Amino acid sequence: PSVFEKVPGAPEDVIFALTSAHKADPFPNKVNLGVGAYRTEEGKPWVLPVVKKAARIMVNDDSLDHEYLPILGQDAFRKAATQLILGADSKALKEGRVGSAQCISGTGAVFTGAQFLARHYPIKGATCYISKPTWANHRAIFEGVGFTVFEYPYWDAKTKGLDLKGMLIIMEMAPAGSIFLLHPCAHNPTGVDPTPDQWRQIADVMAAKNHFAFFDCAYQGFASGDLDKDAFSVRYFVERGFELFVAQSFSKNFGLYSERAGNLTIVAKTPKIKDQIESQIAKAQRAVISNPPAYGSRIVSLVLSDKDLYQEWNQNLKSMANRIIEMRRLLFNELTRLKTPGSWNHIVDQIGMFSFTGLSAPQVKVLKEKYHVYLTDNGRISMAGLNTKNVQYFAQAVDDVVR
Numbered sequence: 001p002s003v004f005e006k007v008p009g010a011p012e013d014v015i016f017a018l019t020s021a022h023k024a025d026p027f028p029n030k031v032n033l034g035v036g037a038y039r040t041e042e043g044k045p046w047v048l049p050v051v052k053k054a055a056r057i058m059v060n061d062d063s064l065d066h067e068y069l070p071i072l073g074q075d076a077f078r079k080a081a082t083q084l085i086l087g088a089d090s091k092a093l094k095e096g097r098v099g100s101a102q103c104i105s106g107t108g109a110v111f112t113g114a115q116f117l118a119r120h121y122p123i124k125g126a127t128c129y130i131s132k133p134t135w136a137n138h139r140a141i142f143e144g145v146g147f148t149v150f151e152y153p154y155w156d157a158k159t160k161g162l163d164l165k166g167m168l169i170i171m172e173m174a175p176a177g178s179i180f181l182l183h184p185c186a187h188n189p190t191g192v193d194p195t196p197d198q199w200r201q202i203a204d205v206m207a208a209k210n211h212f213a214f215f216d217c218a219y220q221g222f223a224s225g226d227l228d229k230d231a232f233s234v235r236y237f238v239e240r241g242f243e244l245f246v247a248q249s250f251s252k253n254f255g256l257y258s259e260r261a262g263n264l265t266i267v268a269k270t271p272k273i274k275d276q277i278e279s280q281i282a283k284a285q286r287a288v289i290s291n292p293p294a295y296g297s298r299i300v301s302l303v304l305s306d307k308d309l310y311q312e313w314n315q316n317l318k319s320m321a322n323r324i325i326e327m328r329r330l331l332f333n334e335l336t337r338l339k340t341p342g343s344w345n346h347i348v349d350q351i352g353m354f355s356f357t358g359l360s361a362p363q364v365k366v367l368k369e370k371y372h373v374y375l376t377d378n379g380r381i382s383m384a385g386l387n388t389k390n391v392q393y394f395a396q397a398v399d400d401v402v403r
Ligand code: PMP
Pocket: 036, 104, 105, 106, 107, 108, 135, 183, 188, 216, 217, 218, 248, 249, 250, 251, 257, 262
């Protein structure tokens, strides 16, 4: 008999399962609104032109080789990534108290920060709070490193907006020094972000309770098309003097999904504390991945350090953000034209890759079975999966299931 006889089978990942089901479906008008990956108007993945250009430069650069990167990754990439999120003129950067670690994309950065906190956060038994709802991996990662995970209210089903009051109450009630996982922009899955004034209120409570802010930034520039605007919350917290972590992903804003380019930015009180944290993260990273991959991070650092490439990247980013904003408008217009029951303003008010439609699990089931439209049971749709050719079909299907 096998020693693994008693290993129970684990459920398949919901998003990846949707992608395979969509792939296997022969129906010509099928629509995949599951995966959070950008698609063109033709429904195809998009290699950003600036990424192609950078890749061509790299191929012809004889100084590049396949030697190991340092344990904490490529210096130029780490520097560029921290500057991108904090702003080049950040006081914390100038004071030398910002550290970083190149990680296996956003997921790896969340894991690396969570693992560090599990080992070194000084408050015994501190719990981690995640938004309700959130990206499913947040719970999996924090529980995986040993944290107890609670939820704070976020989505208000009634207003289809932010439940700020509920959020602040839980922040006040949570034991001092709790860890709060925050989405700086383009909240996944709801597409609902706090306004600058609401961030101020959140920061007030978090400061008063000495909570630790862990930002997970997977969509900088992708939300509004403006890199600075999307970084407002993080920069504001840094200005307020918080020590904090930011997990950064370049999957979406560079379209580098499979290249796993990510960074953990560490804002500490002093340069010395920053060094202590970095050294522990290096020690831990050595035992997990040994050192990070180079291809994606080289593309990112090349683009971020060259004025022309940077500008071109901004244009590429804007075109993605704008196409998504345009799809929101088209979907909203179609539902309005069809006089679909209910209010649909949230479709245009929400931001980023996703929209939380308010569709129920049974409605989602009909969309899948009758219309071959694939989305998660919580009613989240990836706006990037829509285009001018399928938006009418999708709106008609939604109209049918809500009636
Ligand atoms: N955080 C959030 C909220 C996300 O939506 C994603 C992408 N789905 C990630 C992190 C990380 O993605 P990746 O590991 O591909 O960078």
